Amino acid sequence: MKAIVISSERLRREAQVFMLCVVSALCVNALSIAYYETSWVELITSFPITFLLSIVAYLSSLVVRGLSTFFFRRRDSA
Amino acid sequence: MSEPRPLSRRDFLTQVSWVAAAAPWFVPLMTTSAYAQDEPIRVGLVGVGSRGTKLLLHLQTIPGVVVAAVCDNYSPNLVDAARRADGARRFTDYRALLDAQEVDALVIATPPSSHADISCAAMRTGCDVFCEKVMALTIEDCDRMMRVRQETGRRLQIGFQRLFDVRYVAAIEAVRAGRIGPITHMKAHWHRNDDWRRPVRDPRLERQINWRLYRDLSGGPIAELAAHQIVTSNWILGERPSRMTGFGGVNFWKDGRETHDNASVMFEYPGGALLTQTSLLSNRRDGVVEQVIGPEGSIELEAGRYFPEAVPPSPAIVQLLRDLKMGLLRTVPLGGPSWVTPEGSEASGSYLVDDARIPSPTQLELEVFVNSVRTETSLPELLNESYRASLAVVLANRAVDEGRVVAWAEAGSP
Numbered sequence: 001m002k003a004i005v006i007s008s009e010r011l012r013r014e015a016q017v018f019m020l021c022v023v024s025a026l027c028v029n030a031l032s033i034a035y036y037e038t039s040w041v042e043l044i045t046s047f048p049i050t051f052l053l054s055i056v057a058y059l060s061s062l063v064v065r066g067l068s069t070f071f072f073r074r075r076d077s078a
Numbered sequence: 079m080s081e082p083r084p085l086s087r088r089d090f091l092t093q094v095s096w097v098a099a100a101a102p103w104f105v106p107l108m109t110t111s112a113y114a115q116d117e118p119i120r121v122g123l124v125g126v127g128s129r130g131t132k133l134l135l136h137l138q139t140i141p142g143v144v145v146a147a148v149c150d151n152y153s154p155n156l157v158d159a160a161r162r163a164d165g166a167r168r169f170t171d172y173r174a175l176l177d178a179q180e181v182d183a184l185v186i187a188t189p190p191s192s193h194a195d196i197s198c199a200a201m202r203t204g205c206d207v208f209c210e211k212v213m214a215l216t217i218e219d220c221d222r223m224m225r226v227r228q229e230t231g232r233r234l235q236i237g238f239q240r241l242f243d244v245r246y247v248a249a250i251e252a253v254r255a256g257r258i259g260p261i262t263h264m265k266a267h268w269h270r271n272d273d274w275r276r277p278v279r280d281p282r283l284e285r286q287i288n289w290r291l292y293r294d295l296s297g298g299p300i301a302e303l304a305a306h307q308i309v310t311s312n313w314i315l316g317e318r319p320s321r322m323t324g325f326g327g328v329n330f331w332k333d334g335r336e337t338h339d340n341a342s343v344m345f346e347y348p349g350g351a352l353l354t355q356t357s358l359l360s361n362r363r364d365g366v367v368e369q370v371i372g373p374e375g376s377i378e379l380e381a382g383r384y385f386p387e388a389v390p391p392s393p394a395i396v397q398l399l400r401d402l403k404m405g406l407l408r409t410v411p412l413g414g415p416s417w418v419t420p421e422g423s424e425a426s427g428s429y430l431v432d433d434a435r436i437p438s439p440t441q442l443e444l445e446v447f448v449n450s451v452r453t454e455t456s457l458p459e460l461l462n463e464s465y466r467a468s469l470a471v472v473l474a475n476r477a478v479d480e481g482r483v484v485a486w487a488e489a490g491s492p
Contacts, residue, residue: 029394033394042395046394
């Protein structure tokens with residue numbers, strides 16, 4: 001049975017991607033607060049929703065990156 | 079968070095003393111001790127069926143009350159009540175009970191057709207009377223009860239227990255504070271899904287047991303169900319309807335009954351507000367609902383919930399997601415904006431009173447009665463509300479029976 005090894009470099013990169021997602025979601029929240037003219041406290045009170053959006057964005061990025069890796073490998077092997 | 083504890087008498091008297099402004103009939107509870115036991119009040123009960131038994135059980139929890147007599151012309155009920163009220167004398171005729179002169183007050187839970195005769199006889203023998211709603215089935219009988227009360231000076235209280243519901247008092251306070259703006263409409267319904275029949279072993283007892291199904295004994299759903307909602311409408315609006323109309327009939331339980339199994343009545347008040355009320359015995363999905371509606375909000379009385387029209391906006395991120403979804407999935411109306419069906423508010427509302435801390439309205443109404451007997455306090459506002467509601471029931475039934483609009487003036491009462 002083959003052992004699955006995740007390198008520390010890979011882990012660091014995934015953490016960076018997830019942080020990017022969190023920051024992006026926070027930015028979206030900030031923009032929507034400005035657009036809908038609601039309270040800036042929502043940056044904190046709506047954090048659970050923002051965090052959920054971050055997870056959705058991260059999972060989406062995983063799918064996109066996985067598909068792109070798959071297609072690039074096929075092209076290289078062809 | 080800890081569970082709210084039940085509202086004790088002390089809580090009720092000290093924390094919700096504001097009720098007196100909206101419901102002055104609570105005053106006997108606030109100004110006197112309900113625990114005075116030096117002079118027991120001897121109470122007799124006439125009619126100890128399901129409602130009468132409930133009243134009996136409540137009475138037995140009130141300190142200083144002695145259930146001295148029970149009376150019923152249906153022997154199973156009488157035996158059961160006598161078993162519950164140890165030491166109480168049994169009677170099968172209310173006149174014998176009154177002749178014995180062993181009670182200070184009489185609680186009446188018989189069919190409405192007999193209310194006036196029993197109440198008047200009791201007051202003439204010096205008893206104070208608590209009589210279940212409605213007062214009577216005719217205007218003449220309602221007036222007779224008022225007249226005898228006036229002549230004898232006895233206390234007469236009608237069992238409209240919603241007048242003792244703290245949620246309703248809180249609703250009145252909210253209305254008076256302008257939280258819903260001027261009342262423009264009241265919507266009420268009382269829907270259940272049963273035939274209202276009780277099993278009868280001997281056919282000769284049919285009318286006696288199933289009195290709710292016979293028009294000479296009962297006012298049907300308008301008297302038995304709608305009456306509770308009419309009295310609260312009058313109370314909250316502070317006036318009686320100026321005219322009323324409605325429809326009703328038997329469209330499902332076609333078992334020979336004389337009273338309606340569905341009725342819809344509408345009342346117009348002098349200020350222009352309307353009360354629309356429906357009673358139904360063939361579907362219970364909507365249950366019991368009483369809504370007071372104004373331009374600034376609405377209140378569901380029976381739930382004690384307040385719904386402001388101006389709902390606080392959702393968080394911006396939620397609004398963004400909703401708008402994105404609407405942008406992608408919205409339905410495009412074909413006929414322009416006027417064809418778009420208005421959507422109701424999804425707001426869940428807020429409670430006016432902590433539901434877990436509401437004392438039983440039936441218990442409170444009986445305690446008020448006992449205290450008013452003990453202190454010889456009259457409660458004219460309470461009787462007036464009951465009288466106006468009872469007249470409105472009589473007139474509404476007349477409107478349905480005759481298929482016309484009936485003016486309050488027909489009651490011959492201001």
